[in-house]
Amino acid sequence: MGFKVLIVEDSRTSREFIAAAVEAVPGIEAVTTSSGFEALRLLPRHRFDLIITDINMPDINGLELINFVKKNPNYRDTPLFIITTEGREQDRDRGMALGAAEYLVKPFQPASLEGLVRRYLKLA
Amino acid sequence: MNQGGKALSEFVAEATEILDTLNKDLLTLDERRGQEVDPELVNGIFRAAHSLKGLAGLFGQDRIARLAHGMEDLLDRLRLGKLVLDDTALDSLVEALDVLQALLVDASRGETSTAQSARVEALVEGFSRLGAPAAPGEEDPLDRLELDPQVRAVFTEYEEHRLRENVRRGVSLWRVRADFDLSDFDKGLAELNSRLKPVGEIISTLPSAQPSSASGIAFDLIFGSKVTGPELAKAVEGTLAQLAPLALRPPGRGSAPAKARPPAPVAPAALPAPEAPAALARTAASAPAAPSEPRAPSTRRAGSRKGKASRAAPPPEPEPEVEVPPPARAVPSVRAAQGVPETPPPELMAEAGSTGPRVDFDTSLRSLTQTVRVDIRRLDGLMNTVGELLLIKANLQRMVEGARQEGTLVLSKAWVQELGRETRQLERKLDALQSGLLEARMVPVGQVFDKLARLVRRIAREAGKEIDFISSGGEVELDKLIVEELSDPLMHIIRNALDHGVESPQVRVAAGKPRRAIVSLRAEQKGNHVVIEVSDDGSGIDEHRVREVALQKALITEAQAAEMSRRELLNLIFLPGFSTARSVSELSGRGVGLDVVKNNISNLSGLIDVWSERGRGTAFHLTLPLTLAIIRALVVGVSGRTYAVPLNSVLEILAVQPKDIRTVERREVLDLRGQTLPLTRLARMFGLPERPIPRSFVVVVGLAQERMGIAVDELFGQQDIVTKPLGGRLQAVRGISGATDLGNRRTVLVLDVAALMEEGIGPERRWA
Structure with a gap:
């Protein structure tokens, strides 16, 4: 038991929304950050079971984070979801091409994220 | 998500922050009209609109989401160079911000006003038709750049555009590599950024996927340099950065050779709309030394966006031997790419439909939130x-x-x-x-200034006045409470300035003045006070007219008028019932006079004062305390009663004997270093029995440039006090601002120095 999920999203409210949706699954701890830089720092310190990231962020963009995760032998097997908004199909597609497992388009229902989380963490 | 008021207030708080940022950035953009547009600025505004859209979507705030989406779409085309920013586009962005503010007020009250909905629709409709299309380029310049496709695959559409722009302008491009320790790489990067920014544009910051060491991390910065190689080297001297130029082939013959690449591999099953990037990444893996790159997918998409006027002619395609999957037009199972955002599911809807007083946003610029951001x-x-x-x-x-x-x-x-x-x-x-x-509790007064600046622009436009609005001292800090209460009075004064003060361009030119008027807002800290000045270089106030009106309305007598100085006459405009406007104007005609403004300022323990010269302009000065919460007070005794005098208005204390006090024109005065100081006896004012005492004290108080002496019997010392307002009938007592507890369970009254000075010096202000 005890899964750790990293959430990278610069909007505070969205971040908390995502964290709440993820933590609705028992046994999951959400680690949240507003910046890609902070995410780079958190990665080696924890063993994450899942990463959820926004694309449009101020310091490094989500694609760069995905690339970093997916090219790094320590993290590349960790499933990664991207959160996007409408109209950003190119960025989303690039994220998927870089190895993201799933994407969610804002606004989404907490239940759909919860379902994906359960599926990827192989929880009932 | 929890649906209570907490969630809504969180939404309002974050949306307010976003709108503040938008406001500031749009203002900057506005100030630089006609100059070359700073891409970073446009991108920042885009990001703010984007965040707002996402946020509003989460909370079921459809109208905000819809308008933010329209803005985002327009800004996206601007930042990607598909449109050129012109005045119409800028004006409508500014207007959209106004509407967003109004919508947020609606949202915070759980209302939906139809007037705002119509504005949203009009704006969104307008956005889609806006903007002059940018001139299309002939060849995608990115194809000429020797860049690892793997690097290119992690660029966002925007980064790719910036890179393209830099190539197009012939800027030299560099890869700047730097190794940092994982613990403080952000500091290192910030240092590097601060060196690089003055000499060019940082297009992308890529964390290197190769772990350099357990505790280290490497970054590649893609940088467009405005300076030569040696100069760039000098700029990063002393940092760990290594520079490598990115080679560029000459234009025109780019795509002919070496374009052959393996057929696009099958995209992962999860990808609903397979596009070039997937292919790019894999191509790179199988052919790492590819001498040139395939076209970026973004240029193809430029022509494929649906239904927008921005359908700029796409750049000519390269020869068709390159196999590129057709651009995705529809995305199955997810929201449609463009158009109206769908209504969020019911569980995401914030409470709606509750009642509450409807507030026109124009009437108040007060913040919607009670929060203070603290360092x-x-x-x-x-x-x-x-x-x-x-x-x-x-x-x-x-x-x-x-x-x-x-x-x-x-x-x-x-x-x-x-x-x-x-x-x-x-x-x-x-x-x-x-x-x-x-x-x-302190917040920069600039929070209000920014909001006002936007309003000024709009009012001026509506009134056909041409103005330059200058504000300074926005960093001066005041108690949050005071800053909040300031916005309405300041707005009123500025409206007055635009309405009555500033002349039309024609009149100004005829009078030999510059066509554009200047309205300025300045804040400055002076000791325990902040002075805010609102000034214009308009027609000024006609003191003869003021005198006439005051006499007509019997606010003063002929005898008083005869004795009054120019400045005293001008200050009559603050009296209740005074208004010189011959016709009620659309702008200021709200039945609210400057007396209300003065009351607002007095409630904040502040003073307002006016200076004006005919033909040259008008300036209002607001003198305000830094904070209202806890103040230091001087505790004094008069006829056996105890009072507290706020120490921030006490200038000095004099020990006087009865012979020092003279009577001039039935008023008691005191000579203070050659100046005549009007004197007030609290005992007389509050109807207390006066006791003859051989020696008394005079507390010299001052606000702005006014001075007055208050005669007291005893001094008890200084103490911190928290003023509590008086209830009921006591509220109306002039000269008392509230009561306070001195700690030993004694409750004393706190003097209202501003009111006392008015009483003591008189409405006609003899002390000038």
Whole structure:
């Protein structure tokens, strides 16, 4: 038991929304950050079971984070979801091409994220 | 998500922050009209609109989401160079911001006003038709750049566009590589960024996927340099950065050779709309040394966006031998790419439909939130102080224990000394805690200035006046409460300036003045006060006309008028019932006079004053205390009663004898260093019995440039007080601002110095 999920999203409210949706699954701890830089720092310190990231962020963009995760032998097997908004199909597609497992388009229902989380963490 | 008021207030708080940022950036953009547009600025505005859209979507705020989406779409085309920013586009962005503010007010009250909905639709409709299409380029310049496709695959559409722009302009491009320690790489990067920014544009910051060491991390910055190689090297001297130029083939013959690449591999199953990037990444893996790159997918998409006027002619395609999957037009199972955002599911809907007073946003610029953003260092400081207080408490506890064990009688001198020391420590720390908390309440007055600046622009446009709005001193800090209360009075004064002060361009030119008028808003801290000046270089106030009106309305007598100085005459405009407007104008005609403004300022323990010269302009000065929460007061005694005088208005204290006081024109005055100081006796004012005493004190008080002496019998010292408002009928007593508890369970009245000065000096202001 005890899964750790990293959430990278610069909007505070969205971040908390995502964290709440993820933590609705028992046994999951959400680690949240507003910046890609902070995410780079958190990665080696924890063993994450899942990463959820926004694309449009101020310091490094989500694609760069995905690339970093997916090219790094320590993290590349960790499933990664991207959160996007409408109209950003190119960025989303690039994220998927870089190895993201799933994407969610804002606004989404907490239940759909919860379902994906359960599926990827192989929880009932 | 929880659906209660908490969620809604969180939404409002974050949306307010986003709108503040938008406001600031749009203003900057506005100020630089006609200049070359800063791409970073446009991108920042785009990001803000984007965040707002996402946020509003989460909370089921459809109208905000829809408008933000329209803005985002327009800004996206701007930042990607598909449109050129013109005046119409800028004006409609500014207007959209106004509507967003109004919508947020609606949202915070759970309302949906139809007027705003119509504005949203009109704006969104307008956005889609806006903007002059940018000239299409002939060849995608990115194809000429020798760049690892793997690097290119992680660029966002925007980064790719910026890179393209830099190539197009012939800027030299560099890869700047730097290794940092994982613990402080952000500092290192910030340092590197600050060196690079003055000499070019940082297009992308890529963390290197190869782990350099367990505790290290490498970054590649893609940088467009405005300076030569040696100059760039000099700019990063002393950092760990390594420079490598990105080679560029000459234009025109780019795509012919070496374009062959393996057929696009099958995209992952999860990808609903397979596009070039997937292919790119894989191509790179199988052919790492590809001498040139395939076209970026973004240029193809430029022509494929649906239904927008921006359907700029796509750049000519390269020869068709390159196999590129068709651009995705529809995305199955997810929201449609463009168009109206769908209604969020019911569980995401915030409460709607509750009632509440409808507030026109124009009538108030007050914040919707009660929150104050506090620098974490300030909170750390407070925590430290609390820690020290706990230490003192522990010491005192120990002393109590000691005393208990030794019995009640023998308290040594050393013990008493220690107690004294601890008490002094306690006092110092409590002082620090108090001033720390006061600081945490402080916010920059610029928060209001920014909002006003936008409004000024709009009002001026509507009134056909041409103005330049200048604000300064926005960084000066005031108590949050005061800043909030300031917005309405300031707006009123500015409306007056635009309406009555500033002339039309034609009149100005005829009078030999510059066509554009200047309206300025300045804040400056002076000791314990902040002075805010609102000035214009308009027609000024006609004091003869003021005098005429005041006489007509019997606000003053002929005799009084005859004695009044120019400045005294001007200050008559603050009297209730005074208004010189010959016709009620659309702008200021709200039945609210400057007397209301003056009351607002007085409620903040402030003073308002006016200067004006015919033909040259008008300036209002607002003098305000830094904070209202806790003030230091001088405790005085008059006829056996005790009063507190706010110390921030006390200038000095004089000991006087009865012979020092003269009577001039039935008023008592005092000579103070060659100047005549009007004197007020509290006993007389409050109808207390006066006792003859041989020696009394005069507390000299001052606000702005006014001075007055208050005669008191006794001085008891200084103390920190928290003023509580008086209820009921006592509220109307002039000269008293409230009551306070002095700690020994004695409640005393706090003097309202501003009101006392008005009474003492008189409405006609003899002391000028």
